[in-house]
Amino acid sequence: MSEKIINAFNKNAPKKPTPPAINDPEAKRACNELNELLRRSDIESNASPSDEGRILTVFVHGYGSSKWLWIDPYFGTFGWLRDYRTNPSPRDYGWHQKPVPAHLLMPYRISFSPLIFPEGVFNYLMRKGHEVLAYSQIDPFGDIDTSAKELSNLLKAIRKIYGKKRIILVGHSRGGICIRKYLEGTKETSVEKVITLSSPHLGTNLTNFKVIKQPAIKILNQTRTIRNIWDVSGQREVKDLCWEQMKPKSPYLLNLKDQEKWPEIEYVAVAGESSIFTHVYAWRFRRESGKDLTKMFSLLKEKIANNSPNETVEDSSAKYHWIAYPQTILTVFKKIFLPEVRKGDGLVAVRSALLKKADREYTFPNNHEEIATSDQTNSLLLNEIKRTSKE
Numbered sequence: 001m002s003e004k005i006i007n008a009f010n011k012n013a014p015k016k017p018t019p020p021a022i023n024d025p026e027a028k029r030a031c032n033e034l035n036e037l038l039r040r041s042d043i044e045s046n047a048s049p050s051d052e053g054r055i056l057t058v059f060v061h062g063y064g065s066s067k068w069l070w071i072d073p074y075f076g077t078f079g080w081l082r083d084y085r086t087n088p089s090p091r092d093y094g095w096h097q098k099p100v101p102a103h104l105l106m107p108y109r110i111s112f113s114p115l116i117f118p119e120g121v122f123n124y125l126m127r128k129g130h131e132v133l134a135y136s137q138i139d140p141f142g143d144i145d146t147s148a149k150e151l152s153n154l155l156k157a158i159r160k161i162y163g164k165k166r167i168i169l170v171g172h173s174r175g176g177i178c179i180r181k182y183l184e185g186t187k188e189t190s191v192e193k194v195i196t197l198s199s200p201h202l203g204t205n206l207t208n209f210k211v212i213k214q215p216a217i218k219i220l221n222q223t224r225t226i227r228n229i230w231d232v233s234g235q236r237e238v239k240d241l242c243w244e245q246m247k248p249k250s251p252y253l254l255n256l257k258d259q260e261k262w263p264e265i266e267y268v269a270v271a272g273e274s275s276i277f278t279h280v281y282a283w284r285f286r287r288e289s290g291k292d293l294t295k296m297f298s299l300l301k302e303k304i305a306n307n308s309p310n311e312t313v314e315d316s317s318a319k320y321h322w323i324a325y326p327q328t329i330l331t332v333f334k335k336i337f338l339p340e341v342r343k344g345d346g347l348v349a350v351r352s353a354l355l356k357k358a359d360r361e362y363t364f365p366n367n368h369e370e371i372a373t374s375d376q377t378n379s380l381l382l383n384e385i386k387r388t389s390k391e
Contacts, residue, residue: 345371
């Protein structure tokens with residue numbers, strides 16, 4: 001995974017997502033025509049109409065997400081992609097004349113696992129020479145039937161603009177259910193393969209918190225900071241959360257007939273089995289003895305404010321060497337009785353994500369967000385595209 005790791009509080013974190021670099025004039029023109037045909041502006045694709053018969057991978061994002069999940073994962077995952085597997089190194093604040101107070105048990109600062117900025121799978125597959133397409137659902141919190149109809153209209157428009165493409169649909173979380181609902185309702189399709197990533201085929205217990213439904217809708221729409229996370233374009237609105245459709249073993253999910261209707265379509269199901277999203281650290285210094293504790297603590301804060309970690313201050317002949325060590329005080333998530341956490345990706349249990357009668361099933365050591373961006377998933381998608389091209 002090509003990645004850059006920075007501290008969670010780094011002010012240099014990107015403020016806006018980066019659109020894909022599509023340089024082919026024909027591909028740009030076709031994508032513009034597709035957007036105009038559907039009266040949209042969010043669709044991104046490098047596909048070319050002159051390459052009729054090629055495989056086109058269409059990405060369908062999950063609940064409350066957007067196309068940036070596939071293109072610029074930092075924005076598409078709400079900042080939840082973090083390097084929780086490696087603890088940060090101790091921070092060296094140099095040599096000083098006075099020690100850290102012995103009774104200083106409170107943390108000086110709190111931090112999360114550092115952010116990770118992986119290459120989106122959209123750009124990864126494009127770089128490998130494959131055609132891809134991603135879009136943002138108009139109502140990513142709403143009725144799955146509505147999103148399935150939206151997908152149906154998109155695929156019909158793709159046929160008009162690009163001709164007979166061989167379609168692979170990749171759905172993350174709720175996106176996989178939208179794909180299945182589309183296939184159940186359509187009379188004809190160019191889809192040859194469906195790949196679901198952590199989709200709740202048997203539902204998820206995290207839909208049971210009905211008491212927060214209406215307050216959540218208000219917060220998502222009216223709180224600017226929250227809205228900027230899920231609605232980068234500023235053009236979408238939450239009308240309903242429609243959690244009932246994804247309740248555990250809901251009739252809506254159990255009665256889907258897409259696999260029976262389209263036995264010729266290959267299904268690949270991928271589950272995640274890491275429920276950890278981030279660690280929360282308290283930074284503590286070595287406890288030493290000393291006098292005038294208040295004055296020493298003020299000096300320590302002043303030194304930290306004026307000197308970056310690993311910078312030696314004063315001379316090394318000073319008596320005390322101040323080093324801050326990270327201590328995990330909270331893990332999100334770790335030990336919760338829900339199956340989504342005990343054996344799942346934190347939001348969807350493994351048994352729910354592994355689709356019955358799938359042609360192939362995989363379980364990766366990823367949480368619910370990183371499964372859409374991990375090395376394992378990138379390799380799997382690349383291999384599945386190659387596999388389909390040989391058939």
